[in-house]
Amino acid sequence: MAAINDLLRQIPDTSLRNRLEQEFARISKNKKFGLVFEEHIPECTPLYEVPIKRGSTVAQKTGHINDVYTVLKLDGDVALCRNKATGNTENIPITELVSVAQFGEPIFPTLQPIDSVENAPDSNLWHAVIEADNYHALQLLEYLYPKKVDCIYIDPPYNTGARDWKYNNDYVDSSDNWRHSKWLSMMQKRLKIAKRILADDGVLITTIDDNEYAHLWVLLHELFPNLTHTCVTIQHNPGGTQGKKFSVTHEYAIFSYSAESTIYRKQHTGGDxxxxxxxxxxxxxxxxxxxxxxxxxxxxxxxxxxxxxxxxxxxxxxxxxxxxxxxxxxxxxxxxxxxxxxxxxxxxxxxxxxxxxxxxxxxxxxxxxxRESEPPKTVWTDPLCNAEAHGTDMIKSILGGGFSYPKSLYAVHEALTFAVSGKKNALIVDFFAGSGTTLHAVNLLNSEDDGNRRCILVTNNEVSDDEAKALKKNGYQPGDIEWEKHGICRAVTWPRTKYSILGKRDDGSTLTGEYFTTQTASNEIERSFYQLGFVDNPSELTATAKSKSSLYSKTRKERHNYRNH
Structure with a gap:
């Protein structure tokens, strides 16, 4: 039905379009029981590196990605194009066009190296960050790793309606009547391929909040009927987001696993x-x-x-x-x-x-x-799960800038611990990589137990809505170097990955701070101790005298154990 909506908008006859929209609105009120959603117009992916030639399927860089054309003729710097929906032809400068791949078309994906970082020349451990549309990247991973992935951890867009994710090159906001259906259509296509790369004893972890939790829960049961699905509530925002009725402090992580999967127990530190x-x-x-x-x-x-x-x-x-x-x-x-x-x-x-x-x-x-090890609980309230302190603030300290809604490094580390702590050579995939927290957490887990776990991140290089507006205002288009360097992969995911591996930034400055891990270390810290005076009758003391009752202090060094890496 969403596809029909898009087609109706293309009818030039206003009277006919209005009548058809009214009739369609009446028909669409008929409801079905259960999880029902539209497939929507096939997704399109821009291919900026693919040259434009006669017969190419293209779209305008600044237009809607699904408003596609066929190139009929090239004449110098201009292409004669026919709109596939209306049949109209027009001349468009080649510099304003981009080749596109439509959903369902055969593709032949290749990986083109962009950058690399090496911190242990003698190690055979290599991670990968893939900048691509995650649907096409999953098709490549299906060819490379069928049924070989030990854990898939994904943090898909939460679809809050705050223009925080794109579908078919458009930001989806709260005014979109089809935003839940579009979200489900997008997730279904990707989870179907994810199912084909997940090992029989693998674990799928999907984080979500209340906006799409109910829909996702049903979708997972529908796509993975043979798996057990357990929902964990995580207090990621102890202060709460102020709503009209409730202050929301939580989100969810859904663990999907088979009878062959192992959910590992948590090892306690020496202080438990x-x-x-x-x-x-x-x-x-x-x-x-x-x-x-x-x-x-x-x-x-x-x-x-x-x-x-x-x-x-x-x-x-x-x-x-x-x-x-x-x-x-x-x-x-x-x-x-x-x-x-x-x-x-x-x-x-x-x-x-x-x-x-x-x-x-x-x-x-x-x-x-x-205390012995114990299975994971279904409610996590550890302060280390605080997404502001150990997500937002951590990224600011690493990159000097912010990122919208990053996960706490330790919440992801905790989830991966239960999924792969007993598999030191596990392969972990995250195809909604965002800021790159999953790879960071894998490295932290490896450092704790000398593991050799590999991680593959997949993210596109979208810019934020505000940045896109500013870049367009300055005359830049998607695919331009100035545009692409502001994208999430090149501005956030890759720098964070590189800096956290090397322990320093490109300018040579060292990353400061310490990680909380299950390891223990001894550290000397200074503490001040105060000796107070005593009087026979405290009631006779004035307020000023009470404030001056501290006679002297002394400082000593203590040895203190803490979790550190």
Missing amino acids: VYNLRRWGSTSGRYEGATCFYPVILDSNYNIIGFGDLLDKELHPTAQVEHNEDGTIYVWPIDKNGIEKKWRYGRDTVESVKDRMFIEKKGDRIEVILR
Whole structure:
């Protein structure tokens, strides 16, 4: 129906066009149940490097990409063109034309090197950033990597109506009655090819917000009926975006995976610990018949084993018992002398011995457990998922300029961890690459575990709506060097990739800051400690005297552990 809308606008007879539009509006009110959307006019892709010759399919650089012509004749710098829709002919300067490929036409894609960066000459690890229409790039990847991609991570346009994405060379905004249908048509075509490159045990991760979540959820079930789809809610904007009724703080990541896929567990850092002794409700000794026994230590306070269950009529003499043979018994008794129980029964506690360590607190000894790995939760509230602090601000610090709605590096890193942390040679593809966060996250993951994961990014080189207007005002057209250097791939994706790999910018300046990772490091930091004076009667102090109660301070150096790379 959207295609009919476009065709109706081309009818020169105003009266006929109005009558047909009215009749079409009446017919289009008929609804069908379920996910129904239009295929829309076939997509077209400009091919700026392809020379124009007789018989070429072309469009005007500053016109609508779907308003296509056939070149009938070349006469010097002018082409005689016939409009495919109206049949009208006109002479158009060749400099104002661009060759186009229409959806469904056979293509023969090739890769033309533009730039490269190398940071480890002895490594066989190579990533790729492909500047292209992602549909055609996917056709190439289907030929190169059929069923070989371990993870596809995509962050498609959210279609908020804020002129934030293009479809058929036009920005789609909230006034477009077909914007949801256009979005679904665009996604369906690409996901169909993505399905053919995803390995049988691969994982597809798609991020989205409420604008298209419901539609995407149904589309994924329709295209991938044999996969399980799990939705994760991510708090990416803790401050919230102020709406009329609610302040929205979240977006979604949909994980699509098969029975053969592995969703890897999260490994905790050394600081994630808890007491072996239970507390709170149902933590009493007699609420766990097999959980009251001694943890046995040697004289150096090393855990050497576990004693037998104590008969329910018997009681330890203390929380810590020193035996004649030099061993030490530690019982699950809290600081109030109440007998509790251990978290693990006597028959299973041996399995977690390697995660235990001792913590002495005066006369007490606590048995502490390092937390084991755990599966991903369906709600992520980690501050590292904050897209402003670890997305927008990070890109500003790297490039010196901004980018609309970048992902938090750590939110993408977290998602990839669950998908490929156990596959050190995984191939990851992102065909909505945006600012290049996915490749950045792959490099971060590789640095943590010495992985050799490869990443392929695909992005076009579109300029923003505002930049396009300014460039046109200055006489530039798509395909001009001055125009193309402002495109997303050449101005954002590639520079970020290059700078983050080398650790420096083109001007030689060093990137500052540290990454948060699962690695730990020791660092000396200075902290100030203040000693306060004491008085016999604080109520006699005036407000001025209270503000001056700090007598002196001293500074000392401490060793501090933090996650760092």
